[in-house]
Amino acid sequence: MNTALWIVAGLLAVGYLAGGVAMLALPKERFRAISDGQHYVDDFDAGAIKAIGAVKVLAAAGLILPALFDIAPLLVPLAALGLVLLMTGAATVRIVRREWRYVPVDLFFLALAAFVAWGRFSIAPFGG
Template sequence: MNLALWTVTGLLAAAYLLGGAFKVITPREKIAASGSSGRWVEDFSDGGVKAIGALEVLAAAGLVLPAVLDIAPLLVPLAALGLVLLMMGAAITRIRRHETKLVVVDLVYVVLAGFVAWGRFGPESFIS
């Protein structure tokens, strides 16, 4: 179970680090022009998109660093819960925009982050 949790955590951290950094450094207009999956930025200001990207980068760090450094490991499941909330917001935004096919991807991220939160709060907790 611990190996599965670390694998999912690593994949999530990599995805959110890359995706978040992309949102932070790329202009909103360029994200919107990158394809149908980026059209959601039309509903947000430049600062809103940058804030979402920053949250994703922080969550990626929060998924890995506290456990690796053994400093406040409680932050790992809390970061995973934060990602659950963030991706639920993403799914709601997609539903509101009638982008129903892309909602499935958001829900997969919800399930994966939920798995990490459940595992790190429960059976494979870092907290003794």
């Protein structure tokens, strides 16, 4: 189970890091243009997009670095819970915008983050 949790956390970290860096580095209009599914950015100002990007980057770091360096490993499941909340908001925005096609993707990422949170809190927590 520990290996599965590391793999899922690693994949989530890579994905959220890439998305977060894109949100931080690109102007809002360019970020919207990079993918067909990024129309939700129309509901947020540029500052909110940057803030979401920062949350994604911090969550990616929180999924890996505390356990890797054995410094406050409790932050790993907390970062995963933060992603659960983020993806709950993402799915809600998609539902409000009636972007039904993307809701299952958001729920999939929510489930992966919930798996990491559950696993690191109860099944295979880090020692220390």
